[in-house]
Amino acid sequence: MRLMSVVRKGAPRRAPRLSGGVDFAEPSRAIPTDRILIGDCVEQLASLPPHSVDMVFADPPYNLQLQGELKRPDDSRVDAVDDAWDQFESFEAYDAFTRAWLLAVKRVMKPNATIWVIGSYHNIFRVGALMQDLGFWILNDVVWRKSNPMPNFRGRRFTNAHETMIWAARDPGAKGYQFNYEALKGGNEDVQVRSDWLLPICTGGERLKDAQGRKLHPTQKPEALLARVMLSASKPGDVVLDPFLGSGTSAAVAKRLRRHFVGVERDETYAAAAAARIDAIEPLPEAALVAPPSAREAPRVAFSALVDSGLVTPGLELTDAKGHVRAVVRADGTIALVNAATLAVGSIHRMGALAQGAEACNGWTFWHVEQEGRRHPIDVLRARLRAEMGIRSEE
Amino acid sequence: MRLMSVVRKGAPRRAPRLSGGVDFAEPSRAIPTDRILIGDCVEQLASLPPHSVDMVFADPPYNLQLQGELKRPDDSRVDAVDDAWDQFESFEAYDAFTRAWLLAVKRVMKPNATIWVIGSYHNIFRVGALMQDLGFWILNDVVWRKSNPMPNFRGRRFTNAHETMIWAARDPGAKGYQFNYEALKGGNEDVQVRSDWLLPICTGGERLKDAQGRKLHPTQKPEALLARVMLSASKPGDVVLDPFLGSGTSAAVAKRLRRHFVGVERDETYAAAAAARIDAIEPLPEAALVAPPSAREAPRVAFSALVDSGLVTPGLELTDAKGHVRAVVRADGTIALVNAATLAVGSIHRMGALAQGAEACNGWTFWHVEQEGRRHPIDVLRARLRAEMGIRSEE
DNA sequence: AAACCGCTTGAATCCAAAC
């Protein structure tokens, strides 16, 4: 965590620095990381050196074009996203805005960097077409399926239950981009991760509130979503840029996963709240993040889903039934053996087999967690998650 | 199935007619249905009367043929916008093609018709943006999640496990489009249907094969997908247009679901195979397709009709569900609040709203009558009157 | 203590017939 330590040196618990432009205390042409730049993203990005970020996550305005107000069947009013920053005069105006920030972002991307952009049907088609026009090379579109979306109250459309993320390389033919295929697969029951992800929206304690207890930001994204993005397409020490930082979810997750962040935010209230939020984050132990594994195996249902759900926390210790063998849960859903002579990282099944010297192992029954002084197989956590998710949600 | 019978009259088991243009045997300006038009879809659609189809399903080609040009070595220029030039030319050609067929399709859509377009990340963003540019009004984007997608063999991306459908109305502000909300909900555990659908890809016996046993068409869609589309947004007797018929899935499903189809296909081999396929389809029994009575479409019954019919007597007391609020029925079909400080008289809805301090209220469910010691919403009386009226009207 | 109930809320392009 070289660059992270620069900012935190001598002030380990202070908030990230807020800056209106380039920080000249930084080495010339080195990108100032782990801070929030306040201002218009196109202007702010122009002050950064070219080819300096490894990954971009962008959550631009969606241009919702809402008409009147909407009420629930119980006559309560839906708190719509009617903020000024989401208003555009026309598709042309939105396109010009989009083109400008995409170009500004592209300049600061390293040749092998990739970009993620999230949106809904209101804007994602325009964004995707412009990305193609500007020479980005789409690698996947990834669907975020919301486990608890807002329903369609009037019964006139399908429940708008997903958002779309476009994952793209900077240039056509890019081959050296970061994609942690084996780690993702190892955390997904050794099955390739698909282009549709099921995750809940951001509610409860994770949702930032203002002094009056109202939601601070209308469109705060869940940390689990950003964690999947960064665990997929970046590595510890990378610089992650977010040109529309908002409530700071991407920066908070970057810090937790030991990536560096550069955030741009126009609204000072949002920026200040994000800074405080980021400051409170404690990075995960490095052991929970290092070294992608190389694995191959069989069965179903993802251990990483337990991590996403919060039932299992990265860093949690797993043991066998008798407590002799120990392992640590990693953020991507793989586990690392603790007492191994060499670093051993992989799926719960493969690591279980390795620990026993067996060819195969059912990690769900081999590994245990200690709760209230008693050891339970992690299979009970899986059963709990299945129960929570219900029959409909993940067919 | 009026129009269907025109084609099948005198030749009940023959294949749909193949035609190069307008069939002059049809009544002038009536759209020729249940046949395949062979040729370029823009040209063929120009021969059809305007405002003549109820729903469109389009699975356009997206072979951009860009691979060769785009795989040249990555150069080191700082600004890669120039790189996009060649591909912009190619994208432009695709855009021109897309714009042309979308306009041709729009002309033949009825004002309340809707269109579905399916695609992948290669083309769907361009198609969606152009649809917005041409004035279509997006209602939903619907994700087809493939339960058995093709794996990603090289491990450099996520498994491409979905395709995207855009569902749009012909014009902004369209409200009268067909959407079978209640039927869909009824078939989905009484929960409204979401924008992500899980369905297997087309394999096995459903997949058309050529004489050599190879798959006839590279992108044959599963009939289950088309069935969900048509069951969602059309009704029996509707005319469904498919400008890129291919192997004929949409027409086959339309016939089975007792919709009429108009298919356009440029490739004669595909058209012939589709014709044979469609010919073998047996429409489902009408009883399997009739729409269940929906509350939204039920004939309106005024509260005064209950008074007129004698089901409700002037002077009868109404209360809310808990018996706190009381009102009295007046002879003209209005009601009067009993405990109001000032005299309050009006419709069951207005008085219900007033009693609650709400802006709106469904008086049919708010107000109750006491019968045999139990409270029933007055909606049950309305249902009884509707039943009696239904019996009378059929006599 | 665990279960249960009621209330709140989330990126939303969310009515239709009659007058």
Next chain:
DNA sequence: CGTTTGGATTCAAGCGGTT
């Protein structure tokens, strides 16, 4: 055409208070 009025319409979670 605009305006008024009837009356149809919601799912999953989290949280707090009660049983």
